[in-house]
Amino acid sequence: MRPAPTALWLRLAWALALSLGLVRPLAVAWATTPAPIYVGSWAVRVTQGYREVERLARKFGFVNLGQIFPEGQYFHLRHRGVAQQSLTPHWGHRLRLKKDPKVQWFEQQTLQRRFKRSFAEPSDPWFSKQWYMNNKVQPDLNILQVWSQGLTGQGVVVSILDDGIEKDHPDLWANYDPLASYDFNDYDPDPQPRYTPSDENRHGTRCAGEVAAIANNHFCGAGVAFNARIGGVRMLDGTITDVVEARSLSLQPQHIHIYSASWGPEDDGRTVDGPGILTREAFRLGVTKGRGGLGTLFVWASGNGGLHYDNCNCDGYTNSIHTLSVGSTTRQGRVPWYSEACASTLTTTYSSGVVTDPQIVTTDLHHQCTDRHTGTSASAPLAAGMIALALEANPFLTWRDMQHLVVRASRPAQLQAEDWRINGVGRQVSHHYGYGLLDAGLLVDMARTWLPTQPQKKCAILVVHVPTPILPRMHVKKEVSACAGHHNYIRSLEHVQVQLSLSYSRRGDLEISLTSPMGTRSTLVAIRNAVPLHAAALRDSRGHDGAALRPPGDQQRVCAAGHGGAVPG
Template identity: 85%
Template sequence: MRPTRSALWVRLALSLGLALVCHLSVGLASARAPIYVSSWAVQVSEGYQEADRLARKFGFVNMGQIFPDGQYFHLRHRGLAQQSLTPNWGHRLRLKKDPKVQWFEQQTLRWRVKRSLVVPMDPWFSKQWYMNNKVQPDLNILQVWSQGLSGQGIVVSVLDDGIEKDHPDLLANYDPLASYDFNDYDPDPQPRYTPSDENRHGTRCAGEVAAIANNRFCGAGVAYNARIGGVRMLDGTITDVIEAQSLSLQPQHIHIYSASWGPEDDGRTVDGPGILTQEAFRRGVTKGRGGLGTLFIWASGNGGLHYDNCNCDGYTNSIHTLSVGSTTQQGHVPWYSEACASTLTTTYSSGIITEPQIVTTDLHHQCTDKHTGTSASAPLAAGIIALALEANPFLTWRDMQHLVVRASRQAHLQAEDWRTNGVGRQVSHHYGYGLLDAGLLVDLARMWLPTQPQKKCAIRVLHTPTPILPLMHVRKKMSACAGRANYIRSLEHVQVRLSLSYSRRGDLEISLTSPMGTRSTLVAIRPFDISGQGYNNWIFMSTHFWDEDPQGLWTLGLQNKGYYFNTGTLYRYTLLLYGTAEDMTARPPGPQNATAPPTSWATSASPTAHHSASVTPSKQ
């Protein structure tokens, strides 16, 4: 059974047309039909007298000129209905036939939102310190709300133990098309109630995303007008089939999947998605959202107490998921937090039990202010990403990861391992690129031009068995597939696929250093991992080299940090580089045309190249 991540004690590859159709289809429920009013705008070149003549001829009242040049006039018809769902075809035809009329338009109602500070009236909003300006910095949600963004037209599904669909703070936003019960195979995701309320997790996560605002109940979700669904899949026998089906539910309807679960966070497990689930991820990012790619938001894990490392979790470690870590109100590393190189960003959660936690919906139509763990952080990120997607619905799954990197800041987050990478960004194994800023993410989303096609360059560095010494380095100078169609200029994800044996797996620290000097720990020591199985074709991933130039010397480091008599053998080592041919550091910082749709592309991959590498032993 997959444990939930709660710390409470325990391409557009198709045409633009298809993308637009898919985007419209998921927003039909919230789209407003035009409402026609009795006002008309008319352009006549002969001025005021001609406008008066038209008005008298067709029964209008001339309300005066619109601009001082005397060509555009406002006409109102007293005999027409003040508002109508259909245009007045009779007057359209008459104005169209008049030779003196150059242009006309019957006016429709326009919905506009005051750009003042939006503060929900919900009674528990005052407790939502992480987004109501009570702490600095908070997640900067209010700035986004004041721009009229609230998740409208975006669909989020929480993959968990169900969702209380009739909860008064969720009911109006509940989306049955984004919901299913894969434990009992029926359409109803209502959680199974028990005396201990153990199946409250999904409902809590859902409220963080899309709890209704201004209904004078509980608090407000980050994207309080988003549609919210729930998939019940953790309350029963879990198989690769169930996980794959859950991650593949309605991929043209659901924009964002939020997941706060994974393998055991016990500091000794190395496990990840099965064959079908891996295929679900691949199909999601290549075919979901009309080819723009599904967004999979994942909690990084709660194994901090066991010195676990989320790079031993193949879900957070996937390039297809956007992994989210936690910080406390004071900017400290929570006791449950796992550090690893695959975490991309961070949002708030809680620390010790006496510190402020997260406010959200709870079972039995209740509210709670006791939600915590990385379980609480991932849904906050999902809500923020929903706001950015509302601002620019053409963003691909890779675009969003680029934006999250740029919209995350070190802020007040405290850790001993903050480092500046090769392109000048601060990055940490505890926090990724730092605290996610919703206002900055939305601003960047509006101006973002789509990234060029994803390239993959795979280099088999070592394929002959080599003894693992107490301290050794495997160095390889690489061209990043220069001169080929899959040449990479700017990195995104970097993977290391390793097969090795080791007498005590948890004592082996593995690192990777880029040509630009950025050192990333792929796995730190895990004292509870006493396995002698090593790593069998395991893929480690790092986001710390984002936008760096991959050409040059790459160094894989292996170091025994435990018993001196540990031994092992490195059998295979393949380096996989992902990125784009564009120099991402050369992008201008100013506003760009963000709403222009991207051109079609397909993922490019290279055949594995065979190279030799130098292996350098060092004394410990």
């Protein structure tokens, strides 16, 4: 039958369109699913067993390659006379096997397209500048190894407590979590920062990008946990009170897994300050009830007062047992000029040193990028992102589990300091770096197999010492039994808290240290009298080291003072 004129006209029009490239043939759509490629082997199921398969192989010219499973009725046959690769199945053998009554099932094998799931580095244009996690420094933070395992922070929620975050930033918006966000300065749900000519409220946006900047969107760089949910709490751009801090630290404790804070009391070398009553209660409730009882994870920057000989033990936020305090090192493994040394620092990540050093790449205000983020403010969010990766690997880790893991996953590496010591259990520790540079790969590997720690027990020892007279160097010794024989007997030590009350004329001249029975010496307070003090500071009874003699009998609790304001760290 000849085609109708209309059908013939449509065929000619279609052929002309193809020749001119105006349309593409439907076969192009099929190309996304490659045609099967048949090989010269078959899988067969024969109920009669090995002897029947041998008969079948001899009859049709196959080679019996044996059972597919150790036990069962499935066998592997190959035929040397069949092409090893063909676009069509072998119909002759198909008919022969189909007609044989002893063959229950058969299938000529085809090539399967399988690929190694090796990880490709993010395509973001500034990833090449992220030297601390792209193998351009050795060792780096070992982030790529974790990404190659498919861990990217999926399912983990991190909130940045700061001056707000630019929630519509091109590198943040897809990961932004409104449930992990609030504005406690203006009391509304929107944490968008307040814009000023000097862009002073860029701190939170920069910290957020380090944790969860989107990867492979061809913009800026990538966050450490680039698939984590990121929230922001605006609380540093206004009146800061104990209520504001407490509410910020207790926002959505069953939804937010990690709170990252890069602020604290002023890093001027004189201030001794810490959380107030409500904020201390927020910490306590967070670790006992947050995350369904597993405990909220509070990651804290250790402080930038190194130039003023400040000591982060005199910061009641970083020296709390409930926070995970993070210090900094330069790309060359040196102590940055701003770094504070203290016994409460647990771990270290990278930041910058002198002006010429490379700094941290992250998101910036006005939908921009920056490669000039620095200080311990930049180190803590890197650690928060790494902890998010570990939490994705094992969501059941408690707040104490994570501290154990961070200690064990931190290594001295190439970090240079004069005070590296081996403690009583054989770990190297430094007041500058804690236990060393945090290794994300090691952290995640240990997190996968970590067994939960036993419930926390507390043993309190009262020591009363009345020295007469006060000597330049005094030793106070106390034999302790760790509450042996009681229900709260301590067998494994995690934290030591010292609450020390004494009378002295100049707090800045004091150095206080704690020595363990195995000889590990921790400096609780270092001498801090190198900074001259303005006269007005002498009237501050809470926060300053006097440059002149204080009145006799001036009682102070060393490094456990009352609450004050918070400044970015």
